[in-house]
Amino acid sequence: MATQALARIPGPSTYPLIGNLYQYNNWVGPFNKFKYHEALQSLYRTYGPVVKQSIGGRVIVHVFEPSDIQCVYSQEGKWPLVPPLQETTQMYRQQKQMSLGLGNTNGAEWYRLRANSQQKMLRPKEVQFHLPVVNQIAQDLALRINRIRYTTSEVNDLRLEIGRWSLENAAALVFDHRLGCLASNTDDEEFGRQMVEANASIFKLSGLLKLSMPFYKYASTPKWRQLVRAEDFFYSKAIQLVDDALLRLKDAIEGATLREDVTVICLSLFSDGLSTTTPTLLFNLYALATNRPAQDKLYEEINSIVGKSEAVTEEHISKMVFLKAFVKETFRQVVQVSSEPYLLCNRFFLGFAFRLWPNGTEVSRYTEEDMELSGYHIPAGTHVDLNPLVHFRDSRWFPNPSAHLPERWLRISEDRKDSNLVHPYLLTPFGHGTRMCAGRRFAEQDLYVVLATLLRRFILSYPVGEDMDQIYHTLLFPDRPVRVKFLDRSQSKSMNKDIK
Numbered sequence: 001m002a003t004q005a006l007a008r009i010p011g012p013s014t015y016p017l018i019g020n021l022y023q024y025n026n027w028v029g030p031f032n033k034f035k036y037h038e039a040l041q042s043l044y045r046t047y048g049p050v051v052k053q054s055i056g057g058r059v060i061v062h063v064f065e066p067s068d069i070q071c072v073y074s075q076e077g078k079w080p081l082v083p084p085l086q087e088t089t090q091m092y093r094q095q096k097q098m099s100l101g102l103g104n105t106n107g108a109e110w111y112r113l114r115a116n117s118q119q120k121m122l123r124p125k126e127v128q129f130h131l132p133v134v135n136q137i138a139q140d141l142a143l144r145i146n147r148i149r150y151t152t153s154e155v156n157d158l159r160l161e162i163g164r165w166s167l168e169n170a171a172a173l174v175f176d177h178r179l180g181c182l183a184s185n186t187d188d189e190e191f192g193r194q195m196v197e198a199n200a201s202i203f204k205l206s207g208l209l210k211l212s213m214p215f216y217k218y219a220s221t222p223k224w225r226q227l228v229r230a231e232d233f234f235y236s237k238a239i240q241l242v243d244d245a246l247l248r249l250k251d252a253i254e255g256a257t258l259r260e261d262v263t264v265i266c267l268s269l270f271s272d273g274l275s276t277t278t279p280t281l282l283f284n285l286y287a288l289a290t291n292r293p294a295q296d297k298l299y300e301e302i303n304s305i306v307g308k309s310e311a312v313t314e315e316h317i318s319k320m321v322f323l324k325a326f327v328k329e330t331f332r333q334v335v336q337v338s339s340e341p342y343l344l345c346n347r348f349f350l351g352f353a354f355r356l357w358p359n360g361t362e363v364s365r366y367t368e369e370d371m372e373l374s375g376y377h378i379p380a381g382t383h384v385d386l387n388p389l390v391h392f393r394d395s396r397w398f399p400n401p402s403a404h405l406p407e408r409w410l411r412i413s414e415d416r417k418d419s420n421l422v423h424p425y426l427l428t429p430f431g432h433g434t435r436m437c438a439g440r441r442f443a444e445q446d447l448y449v450v451l452a453t454l455l456r457r458f459i460l461s462y463p464v465g466e467d468m469d470q471i472y473h474t475l476l477f478p479d480r481p482v483r484v485k486f487l488d489r490s491q492s493k494s495m496n497k498d499i500k
Helices: 002-007 033-047 066-074 087-095 107-121 124-148 158-175 187-210 222-248 256-289 292-306 314-319 321-334 414-420 440-457 489-499
Strands: 050-055 058-063 363-366 371-373 376-378 383-386 458-461 470-473 475-478 485-488
Touching (some): 002 376, 033 050, 033 058, 033 470, 058 066, 066 383, 087 187, 124 440, 124 485, 158 187, 158 256, 187 222, 187 470, 256 321, 256 458, 314 440, 321 440
Antiparallel strands (some): 050 058, 363 383, 371 376, 458 485
């Protein structure tokens, strides 16, 4: 019955063994492995709100309509079941006899680990307690950018530098320890580069293997060996950081089970945070650099609220309504997807730059009971990918969809009526239900503080004609070097005075 029900769902033609993978072959297929998000748009336009695909031997049902997404979420039980974001990482960990991590764990074991980790993550006081070090790291990033930028005011590899910032934040939160990778000419700086590049390789190779013939499951292919080397390096260093933290906490942690739980949670938070915050901040910086009126308005808000204070406080953040609207609007343009995001966030920041630049493509679930979606019967146990990103630039939901308009999210704005059109399950960047992001407050705090800190010091601009697009590496990343210019704000003010 389940097979017959799935057979009625529309989708591209499948073939034995290869399923729909032929569509991602550069020679014969219409899709590009690095443009999976565009393939989803094409599937939606061609087949409608519910589409079936076979990838890597798995039948996946894509669900696009917000009302259907709501239906999937509404039937979730206490322990929502999720497929792995990276099947390759799950396979690697199984081969190495490692814990699968929070994002790849289901059932009672996931719930137990999740409950242990969120006891502190959901307390506002815990978030505020972490704020001083978040300010320090943001200020260190601003100092580093000022130190390493060229005479053109550009940074050689902005993705690497933002990766260092993300790595430093993750380590400070998870291990209560600064890595020092924002310093210059030190071993810690080199360590930061190696970790950021290893993590980038893991996500790029995992995305490639997902949409390639799964030979790596049966033989050690060149790309699989590359992935294993990157995973070996990243996790060996991360485990060493966990061990060092456990030594510092040896009097507070007793028993093998507790130590194992702490290790699993720390590794999950550390690795997941790094991979998603980096593109999120990059997309926000690009959005600021290419929208000068919004940048000026945001600077005015930050300057009026923070004033001469050296650090951004919790009270400051609570008043920054335009900053929050800007980030939400950026996410609409950046699309992200996952199942257990940043600090347990439905696989992290779910495209935190919100509307225009989301950085993910799906939230995945196994249906727990039979249901009907857009007139199609979906049996229990079906792998469904929730893909709301196809609507983020749709005029049905967002009038003037290509424009970056933070004002559409402000309650006092005339454009607020735009956001009233949005289905509540269309834009859920931190997931929904019991598997939604437990670290949401930390993720937001990190982003708000660093954006405020950088804008207080720099004016951002971008080369004309250098429009940026997205590339699929498991999540969505900038498809080229992000050439933001960081112009010293104090010098700019002096020049303006001289001109007058």
